[in-house]
Amino acid sequence: MPTKADKPGWMMHGITSEPVEQYLYSLLPARDEVLAGMEAEAAKRDIPIVGPMVGRVLHQLALMQSAKTVFELGSAIGYSTIWWARAVGENGRVIYTDGDRKNADEAGGYFERAGVANRITIKVGDALELLSEQKQAFDIIFCDVDKEDYPRAFRLAVPRLRKGGLLVADNVLWSGKVAEKKPAEATTKAILEFNRLLYNSSELFTTILPIRDGIAIAVKK
Numbered sequence: 429m430p431t432k433a434d435k436p437g438w439m440m441h442g443i444t445s446e447p448v449e450q451y452l453y454s455l456l457p458a459r460d461e462v463l464a465g466m467e468a469e470a471a472k473r474d475i476p477i478v479g480p481m482v483g484r485v486l487h488q489l490a491l492m493q494s495a496k497t498v499f500e501l502g503s504a505i506g507y508s509t510i511w512w513a514r515a516v517g518e519n520g521r522v523i524y525t526d527g528d529r530k531n532a533d534e535a536g537g538y539f540e541r542a543g544v545a546n547r548i549t550i551k552v553g554d555a556l557e558l559l560s561e562q563k564q565a566f567d568i569i570f571c572d573v574d575k576e577d578y579p580r581a582f583r584l585a586v587p588r589l590r591k592g593g594l595l596v597a598d599n600v601l602w603s604g605k606v607a608e609k610k611p612a613e614a615t616t617k618a619i620l621e622f623n624r625l626l627y628n629s630s631e632l633f634t635t636i637l638p639i640r641d642g643i644a645i646a647v648k649k
């Protein structure tokens with residue numbers, strides 16, 4: 429029987445068939461000891477991190493954009509933050525946000541160990557409120573907060589992206605619940621609205637990658 433270590437909570441979401449998903453994970457190079465330690469900790473404590481397959485997508489998007497500024501809504505222990513921070517380079521800046529001070533303290537320790545603490549600003553509070561205070565335009569805004577807040581995050585994020593910048597969001601296929609005939613959950617309804625907003629916006633061009641739990645990538649035209 430598979431154990432938590434064989435199949436951590438962040439791994440499977442039933443979008444891709446399990447053998448294909450296992451194959452995709454088998455391709456991934458080993459992570460360094462900081463990220464590997466965070467993955468193990470997340471599996472043990474059921475912390476909902478994006479995991480390495482999505483982490484690589486985030487990192488790759490930042491490299492493709494030569495991104496220097498990233499705003500992250502919902503950072504938990506800072507796993508996805510490290511994937512961004514390593515991509516933006518020495519002169520890049522990533523804003524970490526989370527509502528939980530304990531998460532932020534734990535994340536700070538990981539940032540030091542990963543050697544990227546000087547690229548990351550930690551902000552504790554409501555991520556949407558913190559984004560609304562931002563005056564600069566970002567290269568990338570990444571949304572991974574509570575799903576009911578996704579439509580509001582959309583409205584705050586689009587004006588704060590530079591032309592050519594990316595709005596990226598995790599969990600937009602919500603374990604397949606977006607395809608339910610009569611979705612009942614508020615979270616599913618919010619994600620459906622968010623996806624509609626993305627695809628109907630005249631300011632954005634959007635694609636959803638059905639990787640893990642679905643990642644939306646929208647570029648500002």
Ligand SMILES: C[S@@+](CC[C@H](N)C(=O)[O-])C[C@H]1O[C@@H](n2cnc3c(N)ncnc32)[C@H](O)[C@@H]1O
Nearest residue numbers: 477478502504507508526527554555572573574
């Ligand atoms: C899915 S986890 C983030 C995981 C992280 N992006 C990663 O992959 O490593 C969501 C986090 O967002 C935080 N959160 C949810 N809604 C929030 C809000 N409105 N403001 C600030 N933090 C929020 C939760 O405390 C939780 O730690």
